[in-house]
Amino acid sequence: MGSTAIHAAGLSKDYGGVHALQDLDLTVAEGEVFGYLGPNGAGKTTTIRLLLGLARPSRGRAEIFGLDCQRQTVQAHRRLAYVAGEASLWPSLTGTETLHLLGRVQGRVDAAYRDELVGRFDLDPGKKVRAYSKGNRQKLILIAALMARPALLLLDEPTAGLDPLMEQTFRACVQEARDRGQTVFLSSHILSEVEALCDRMGILRAGVLVETGTLAQLRHLSARTVEATFDGSVPDLSRVPGVSSVEVTGRVLRCQVRGSVEPLLKVLAAAGVHELLSREPSLEELFLAHYGAEPGAESERARAG
């Protein structure tokens, strides 16, 4: 197909003097599962609220399936469903009533799939929302979003409060959605979830999208970890180009290398290395590499949600 599900150009949002989101340029293709990563307050929710038209951008614009997010909101919403991280629902309605209401408002529901989802998520729909736990309320809005089989699923930390078993069910549902050709935009700070589900991902930091790409592409840009065990004394690596984060525990040395490993290998070989392990960085390490520095960014993110 190759057409575009989400397109943002220069999308920005300021709250007072705080830049919650700055110049976001992003394209998500139809059928893609896109992971949107960032710590709390990086601007993930702000992005999604702008895409949904719940907030107005300070600058820039965004489109969903070519429909303007601000001016053609209703048409765009016919093709998407959204799951928030915190399910605010009407306490006096039961699960069944809530699904009925949200289905009627959505306009188009696969009733058989809805019933199947209620079973798979192990939800008792006869209870009032007030009587549900946080996890059960989360299941309810997940089912409400999935049952519409929308062309685009916008998920904002959707598994908050779910137990590991239900988290597995959720992952299966997302994979099925992908297999059917639905587009998924998954905002999360749970890295294993993104690693398991997403084709491509973007990393957001203090309102700025700092990286986008597949996991392999992101790894390529980042340092790899090298672990070496020595027979004799551990060599000094402080002058070796590309090496950082050196840790020494007894005869074991652990460090990170960016770029070519050749200079490091030469030093290690000369020092009499006994065992050598090298691996690609995990998403978690990539993520931490992006957030380790600049603690000053914390306050900037305070208002963004």
Next chain:
Amino acid sequence: MQAELALPRTQAGRGPGSVVARRTARRAVRSGALWGYIFGATVASSAYGFAAAYKTPAQRARVAALFGSNSGLAAINGPARQIQTVAGYTVWKSFMFLALAGAVWGLLTGTRLLRGEEDAGRWELLLAGQTTRRRAAGQALAGLGAGAATLWALTAVITIAAGRLPKIGITAGPALFFTVALVAPAVMFLAVGAFTSQLAATRRQAAGYAGAALGACYAVRLVADSGTGLQWLRWASPLGWAEELQPLTSPRPLALLPVAGLVVAAGGLSVYLAGRRDIAAGILPDRGSAAPRTRLLSGPAGLAARLARPAMAGWAAAIGTLGLLMGFIAKQGGTALTSSSTVERVVARLGAHGSSAAAYLGFAFLTVAWLVAFAAAGQVSAARAEEAEGRLDQLLVRPVPRWSWLGGRIAVTVVALVASGLFAGLCAWAGAASQQAGVSLASLLGAGLAVVPPALCVLGIGVLTMGIWPRATTPVTYGVLAWSLLIELAGGFFSSSHWLLDTSVFHHVTAAPAVPPDWASAAVLTAVGTVAAGLGGMAFARRDLAGE
């Protein structure tokens, strides 16, 4: 060793144990202070208004002769005692209104700060620490006590200061007892609110129980005061106890005994019951599940109707009961109504029209206008809560335009308000007809309809505020109401200033059914409401959704 590992004390001498007391006190004191000013201002303006309007003993004797034995007015204002004096008139004019307002404040504050806080999950954090449920409930009661003390202190300071004016001349001792009597209903219903907070699992339900209790107390008192020979019934109603204190005229401190008894009993039971139930649950069983009723749940307007139903049913019950009782006593209540600052205005328009019962009902329907306007403010506040608490997101992320949601909510509210007004007319007619008072159904339905426009104006102003300054929606909407009530109560004080009187949404409500409703003013009020709502809707469609 273990004691040293306990939570760090934030401030010397203030352990985590008193967190609940301080939290509750902070909020109760804030709203108690606001209401203290309103209480004081109402008392001072009633006293000053009378002293300024009726200067000579002869004028005052005429007032006493007109109102002193009118049982219909007594049903609304309480019995008239020594109303030829500034002190007696001030009690008659302000006491029952403030007693009722205080009781409503008490039950709302009590349920909000106990059940509301617990319902929102804020107590769980505290109770996971070192505090037991009973101790927390006791502390919350102490916090409410601080709020009540603030209400009393401000009322007392303003009343005593006003009493020192030579024109008014009320000495400090009696004034102090008067203010004790004024805040007694507020204190009683704070305790009742704390008690019903233990019974119900949600704030709304707890407030509903306490509100029903207050409604029953008010109805019993109204019957006792309406000259039916049932004065002893006053002892069956906490509002009646407050009346029996007879401040400023013939003080009876002994009537404080049942007041104190109720406060101690309701407070003690609250603490006791708090220890006997689970956190976030009530003593009464809460049905956690229910058979689905999906008839209304097909869109935003249907949802609004479904959500508004319990509150509107409560208002309709209150308005209908009031209408019925007013109709019932209209015939005997309608004797000579011809003066006093509020009645004056009403009666000035009466001319020779209508029976005496119609004249009385015309006066009584002003109270219905207040209730209907309060119901409107409640609906605006509820709409804003949908947005602030994030439930509105669930609709607006689906193919629902913002105008459709807001329009649906407004439409449902307007229908409910018009129905309430007509229902009040119908009930008043039923009450009046049972006594052969000779007031026609058509004129009472007209009177019922005529009280709706002020409510529509309040609704419109509320929607406008929600559009341009969402976080101020509730305070501004209730502020407009409180302001209008103050202007109405202190009407005599401001009678020279017409533009000031015009800022009250109730000022143009005529004494229908005694006179024809002022449909021109009604149209203006409705137009103001409609334009305000339209502008508010446009602003709402263009702004960011705003949380709390």
